[in-house]
Amino acid sequence: MNRNDPEILTRLETRFPATLAIVETVDQPTVAVAKESLIDLFRHLADLEGYTMCLDVCAVDWMPTNPRFELVYHLYHPGKFARLRVKSRVEEDGTMPSATAVWAGANWAEREAYDLFGIRFEGHPNLTRIYLPDEWEGHPLRKDYPLTGPRVD
Amino acid sequence: MGLTPAQPEVERSILLTTVDKMKRWAQKSSIWPATFGLACCAIEMMSVTNSRYDLARFGAEVFRASPRQADLMIVAGRVSQKMAPVLRTIWEQMPEPKWVISMGACASSGGVFDNYAIIQGVDHVVPVDVYVPGCPPTPEALLFGIIKLQEKITLGLPPKYLELAPEPGTKGAWR
Numbered sequence: 191m192n193r194n195d196p197e198i199l200t201r202l203e204t205r206f207p208a209t210l211a212i213v214e215t216v217d218q219p220t221v222a223v224a225k226e227s228l229i230d231l232f233r234h235l236a237d238l239e240g241y242t243m244c245l246d247v248c249a250v251d252w253m254p255t256n257p258r259f260e261l262v263y264h265l266y267h268p269g270k271f272a273r274l275r276v277k278s279r280v281e282e283d284g285t286m287p288s289a290t291a292v293w294a295g296a297n298w299a300e301r302e303a304y305d306l307f308g309i310r311f312e313g314h315p316n317l318t319r320i321y322l323p324d325e326w327e328g329h330p331l332r333k334d335y336p337l338t339g340p341r342v343d
Numbered sequence: 344m345g346l347t348p349a350q351p352e353v354e355r356s357i358l359l360t361t362v363d364k365m366k367r368w369a370q371k372s373s374i375w376p377a378t379f380g381l382a383c384c385a386i387e388m389m390s391v392t393n394s395r396y397d398l399a400r401f402g403a404e405v406f407r408a409s410p411r412q413a414d415l416m417i418v419a420g421r422v423s424q425k426m427a428p429v430l431r432t433i434w435e436q437m438p439e440p441k442w443v444i445s446m447g448a449c450a451s452s453g454g455v456f457d458n459y460a461i462i463q464g465v466d467h468v469v470p471v472d473v474y475v476p477g478c479p480p481t482p483e484a485l486l487f488g489i490i491k492l493q494e495k496i497t498l499g500l501p502p503k504y505l506e507l508a509p510e511p512g513t514k515g516a517w518r
C-alpha cells in the first residue's frame with residue numbers, strides 16, 4: 191500500500207519555485223535542492239508539513255563528478271504515514287549544513303556519513319567517528335579508498 | 344606382611360596412575376569456554392550446548408561470562424580491527440593454561456570479508472590451537488574441534504601460546 195503524499199511535490203514547488211527540483215522516482219516523492227537552501231526546506235517540512243522524523247541520512251560518492259558527494263535524507267510523516275526523499279550535493283572540500291538543527295535524530299546518521307565518507311557537517315554538536323576506531327586514517331566508503339585499507343598482506 | 348582377606352578386594356578397587364596424567368584428565372574433562380560470539384558462527388556455538396548436541400557430555404558446556412573463569416576462547420565469527428584489541432585483552436585476562444579455538448572461515452582467515460575492517464585470521468591477534476573450518480561450521484564440527492583439543496590436552500602437548508614462547512628455560516617457555 192502506497193501511503194505517500196503525492197501532492198507534497200506541487201505544494202513544495204509553489205513554495206520554493208527557484209531552488210527546488212523534482213526527481214523522477216518509482217517509489218516515493220523525491221526532491222533535489224541546493225545545499226544553501228536545505229535548512230529552509232527542512233524547517234518548512236518539519237514545522238509546517240509535519241515531516242517530524244528524519245529516518246536516515248545516506249551519502250553517495252559520485253566520483254569523479256563535481257560536486258562529488260550526494261546526501262540523501264529520508265523523512266517521514268507519522269500522521270500520514272508518508273515518506274519523502276530529499277537529495278543535495280556537496281563538494282569534496284565543502285561543508286554541509288547539519289540537519290541536527292531541525293531533527294536531533296540526524297545526529298548519528300551524520301556522524302556515520304562523516305566517518306565513512308569524510309563529509310563535514312557544519313553545526314553538528316559532536317562530529318566524531320562513530321564506527322571506526324578514533325585513530326583511523328581515511329574514509330573507507332570513498333571510491334578512491336583501497337578495498338583492503340592500509341593492510342599489506 | 345602376609346595376605347589378609349581384604350587384600351584382593353583392595354587390589355580390585357585401586358587404580359594406579361601418575362599425577363600428571365590425572366591432572367590432564369581433569370583438565371580435558373572440564374574445559375570451560377569464554378563467551379565470545381562475534382557473528383553468525385556464534386549461533387552454531389550456542390546450539391552446540393543445546394540438548395540435541397549436548398556439549399555437556401564433554402564437560403565443556405559451562406560458558407563463562409568472565410574470562411577469569413575460562414580455559415578456552417572460542418572465537419566464533421569475524422574479528423574487526425576495532426574488536427581485535429578487546430579480544431586480545433580478554434585473552435590476556437584468562438588464567439593459564441588457556442586454549443583458543445578459531446571457529447569458522449572468518450575467524451580462521453577472514454573468510455569472504457577481504458576488506459579494510461576485518462582481521463584476516465584471528466591468529467594475527469592470539470595464538471590458535473584448533474581451527475574449525477566451515478561457514479558456519481556445523482555444531483558437530485565444533486564438537487569435533489573440542490574433542491581434538493581434548494586429545495591434545497590428554498597427550499600433554501603444550502597450548503599454542505607456550506609452543507610459540509621463547510627459548511626453553513626462559514620465562515614463559517614450555518618445560
Ligand code: SF4
Nearest residue numbers: 383384447448449479
Ligand atoms: S564463517 Fe560464515 S557463519 Fe562464521 S562468522 Fe563468517 S560468515 Fe558468519
